[in-house]
Amino acid sequence: DTAVSQTPKYLVTQMGNDKSIKCEQNLGHDTMYWYKQDSKKFLKIMFSYNNKELIINETVPNRFSPKSPDKAHLNLHINSLELGDSAVYFCASSQANYYEQYFGPGTRLTVT
Amino acid sequence: RKEVEQDPGPFNVPEGATVAFNCTYSNSASQSFFWYRQDCRKEPKLLMSVYSSGNEDGRFTAQLNRASQYISLLIRDSKLSDSATYLCVVNSGYSTLTFGKGTMLLVSP
Numbered sequence: 001d002t003a004v005s006q007t008p009k010y011l012v013t014q015m016g017n018d019k020s021i022k023c024e025q026n027l028g029h030d031t032m033y034w035y036k037q038d039s040k041k042f043l044k045i046m047f048s049y050n051n052k053e054l055i056i057n058e059t060v061p062n063r064f065s066p067k068s069p070d071k072a073h074l075n076l077h078i079n080s081l082e083l084g085d086s087a088v089y090f091c092a093s094s095q096a097n098y099y100e101q102y103f104g105p106g107t108r109l110t111v112t
Numbered sequence: 113r114k115e116v117e118q119d120p121g122p123f124n125v126p127e128g129a130t131v132a133f134n135c136t137y138s139n140s141a142s143q144s145f146f147w148y149r150q151d152c153r154k155e156p157k158l159l160m161s162v163y164s165s166g167n168e169d170g171r172f173t174a175q176l177n178r179a180s181q182y183i184s185l186l187i188r189d190s191k192l193s194d195s196a197t198y199l200c201v202v203n204s205g206y207s208t209l210t211f212g213k214g215t216m217l218l219v220s221p
Contacts, residue, residue: 033208043156043199043211055208090155098144098203103155 003027006091006104013081014112021076021107023091032074033092033101034066043090048097049074081111115139115210118200122216129190133215135183135200144203145176147185149196150214156199159185190219 004025013019025032031050037043047066048055054066063079078085091104118135125131137145145162160167162174162183173186183200200212 040213041197042213045208045210048208097208100144100146100158100161101209102158106155 004091004093004102004104006089006107008107009105010108010110012110012112015081015083017081018077018079019081019109020078021089021091021109023074023076023104024072025091025093025102025104026072027093027095027102029093029095029102030071031094031096031099032068033094034074034076035090035092035103037088037090037106039087046076047074050097083111085109086111115204116200116202116212118198118212119215121197121214122218124218124220125190126220127190127192129219130186130188131190131217132187133185133198133200133217135185135202135212137181137183137200137202137210139202139204140178140181142181142202142204144209145174145183146201146209147172147174147183148199148201148211150199151196156211159198187217190217192219192221195219 007022033048034046046060065077068074088106088108090106092101094101116137147159148156149159150156162176166175171188175184197214197216199214201209204210
């Protein structure tokens, strides 16, 4: 049983397109996250979300938006994709803020 | 000072060696501390939480020094399978965790 799953695993698309990445967790956690890991391997928080609060990293362009249909899902929508968006995107979840996080397998996004 | 700073790598060690990773953090109000490992092209996985009194899990020992804002990870009797990038993780005080850039460990036969 996969605790945190993401789809798709790989995503290749052209500049200007709009795409979504889906994330689901079956751990019963209250908080979910999106991270971006760039070519230099630095893991950077993009969003933290629970059913009460969305915390956005101020450096994230507003082309990126998280959408949560329910507590177990947090999808990431990206509009007008740019070359610099190419990276690996990880979804994660935790029981609550400050607790350890569990990561999905990642989505490797390539923008051409 | 960066929020979470780790030793630059990579560390190249032979099997059986003992290796130590160091990490410093800038936010004195931080409450939670962890070590994660990340294998090549894989997701980060929790290795261990770090408690104030220090804690051990098999060959791995983690220590926290709040006064110096310093965290360490000691790996004894290194195995080939320990080769990975080790990430120091600290709660930033803003409801999220902050990851260090990681230190790569290469264990050779």
